[in-house]
Amino acid sequence: xxxxxxxxAAVHAYxxxxxxxxxxxxxxxxxxxxxxxxxxxxxxxxxKAAILAFYSGAMQTGAKLALQEPVRVVxxxxxxxxxxxxxxxxxxxxxxxxxxxxxxxAGKVVEMRAYWGPTNMNGF
Amino acid sequence: xxxxxxxxAAVHAYxxxxxxxxxxxxxxxxxxxxxxxxxxxxxxxxxKAAILAFYSGAMQTGAKLALQEPVRVVxxxxxxxxxxxxxxxxxxxxxxxxxxxxxxxAGKVVEMRAYWGPTNMNGF
Numbered sequence: 001x002x003x004x005x006x007x008x009a010a011v012h013a014y015x016x017x018x019x020x021x022x023x024x025x026x027x028x029x030x031x032x033x034x035x036x037x038x039x040x041x042x043x044x045x046x047x048k049a050a051i052l053a054f055y056s057g058a059m060q061t062g063a064k065l066a067l068q069e070p071v072r073v074v075x076x077x078x079x080x081x082x083x084x085x086x087x088x089x090x091x092x093x094x095x096x097x098x099x100x101x102x103x104x105x106a107g108k109v110v111e112m113r114a115y116w117g118p119t120n121m122n123g124f
Numbered sequence: 125x126x127x128x129x130x131x132x133a134a135v136h137a138y139x140x141x142x143x144x145x146x147x148x149x150x151x152x153x154x155x156x157x158x159x160x161x162x163x164x165x166x167x168x169x170x171x172k173a174a175i176l177a178f179y180s181g182a183m184q185t186g187a188k189l190a191l192q193e194p195v196r197v198v199x200x201x202x203x204x205x206x207x208x209x210x211x212x213x214x215x216x217x218x219x220x221x222x223x224x225x226x227x228x229x230a231g232k233v234v235e236m237r238a239y240w241g242p243t244n245m246n247g248f
Contacts, residue, residue, distance in 0.1 A: 004241065004242075039199075041199030072221060073241045074241035074244075078239075096194050100239070116196050117199075
């Protein structure tokens, strides 16, 4: 099973990936057969290639993540609250999000789900 | 499907239930066939009777919930970050938690999952 330290480090690396607009960090966090559902209810990005394409697009918006510590960690899950801050249409926008990561035994994320909807979008 | 307003109101009622130590508020939030897994990885409380017994016990510790707004709402889910504050062993303890609620079409919670582990327990 993934260790608590591995899971917390993966969340911090996820924030760093956006800070640096470096999708190679995302590549290192996720398992090859991972799924990403962002937000919940939208089509799932299935497998590493689809996931990297999704995050490359997200990073092109200039989005940065402001993590609201602490990361919650239990069993093979991490859950974390944060705000996405991005410039869109000439002004700063903020989206409040909670993500959950499920990890495999190698410490890689196999399932990511993002909880945010219209009421969590500020300034749009 | 549950409305956004219903889902946010259910989360606020959940906090109020602890504030008032009133399990009848919990009774009103959850569906008869709901499940509660708190924290993830522990045995699931299955059905209303088991759920009310679980929350009655939790309230007997004097636990109160400090919600970290905003509640994240999408599709048939709400996710929310909070701290549980309780007195235990003569001093105040704090547990940082993220819960997810899944709702049925009548606006009742059918699945609750709580994300918190040893690293989220402060002062124990």
